[in-house]
Amino acid sequence: GAVVSQHPSRVICKSGTSVKIECRSLDFQATTMFWYRQFPKQSLMLMATSNEGSKATYEQGVEKDKFLINHASLTLSTLTVTSAHPEDSSFYICSAEGGSYEQYFGPGTRLTVT
Amino acid sequence: QKEVEQNSGPLSVPEGAIASLNCTYSDRVSQSFFWYRQYSGKSPELIMSIYSNGDKEDGRFTAQLNKASQYVSLLIRDSQPSDSATYLCAVNDGVTGGGNKLTFGTGTQLKVEL
Numbered sequence: 535g536a537v538v539s540q541h542p543s544r545v546i547c548k549s550g551t552s553v554k555i556e557c558r559s560l561d562f563q564a565t566t567m568f569w570y571r572q573f574p575k576q577s578l579m580l581m582a583t584s585n586e587g588s589k590a591t592y593e594q595g596v597e598k599d600k601f602l603i604n605h606a607s608l609t610l611s612t613l614t615v616t617s618a619h620p621e622d623s624s625f626y627i628c629s630a631e632g633g634s635y636e637q638y639f640g641p642g643t644r645l646t647v648t
Numbered sequence: 649q650k651e652v653e654q655n656s657g658p659l660s661v662p663e664g665a666i667a668s669l670n671c672t673y674s675d676r677v678s679q680s681f682f683w684y685r686q687y688s689g690k691s692p693e694l695i696m697s698i699y700s701n702g703d704k705e706d707g708r709f710t711a712q713l714n715k716a717s718q719y720v721s722l723l724i725r726d727s728q729p730s731d732s733a734t735y736l737c738a739v740n741d742g743v744t745g746g747g748n749k750l751t752f753g754t755g756t757q758l759k760v761e762l
Contacts, residue, residue, distance in 0.1 A: 536694075566748060568749075568750075576754075577736070577752050577753065577754040577755055578692070578736070578752045580749065580750075583749060627691045627692075631748055634680065634697065634699070635680045635740050635748045635750070636682065636694060636697055637682075637694070637738075637748075637750060638694060639684075639691040639692050639693070639694075640691060641690070641691050642690070642691040
């Protein structure tokens with residue numbers, strides 16, 4: 535149980551284009567999902583909290599107009615990186631909240647912006 | 649500023665030994681505590697959760713929580729080379745209405761040597 539998928543696993547895009555990443559909870563419903571970013575040899579950095587049917591809550595310093603989050607159903611949240619630049623290249627990981635505040639992570643999406 | 653502190657390591661233990669990983673946290677009202685394992689290039693995997701003072705055992709893993717001293721630890725018995733990974737300590741936000749955000753430590757790298 536508690537399986538979370540992410541798609542795509544890897545993506546390469548050109549500077550200035552947009553990329554959409556999907557996060558799905560496969561065997562449970564998740565009212566809340568989270569989006570993290572992780573740079574090499576660094577810890578997870580929470581970008582935003584995504585609640586089904588409402589606007590996402592962004593962490594300080596994260597541009598909401600650049601990182602668009604949609605959580606339209608209890609099993610799907612999407613992150614769109616708009617006008618991507620090389621400095622946005624990173625490992626993006628979503629998680630879905632199960633019971634008792636446990637978070638289950640997707641396998642991650644490695645984004646490379648050229 | 650809520651903080652979760654871990655020794656970055658690497659912690660090296662011989663195969664078959666007990667690995668002891670420690671974590672301290674600053675927010676006294678935190679209620680939920682988690683240990684995640686992260687292999688290089690992969691996303692974190694939940695291995696233990698603990699909510700009450702004392703020990704919680706699951707197979708070769710034992711989590712220990714002491715809220716008065718604000719520390720949580722993870723013991724891995726009969727360590728195997730496959731246990732070699734970075735172990736992340738995570739603590740629930742604990743703020744009323746703050747929901748379920750987790751604060752992560754920077755992780756301890758464990759190396760189990762043959």
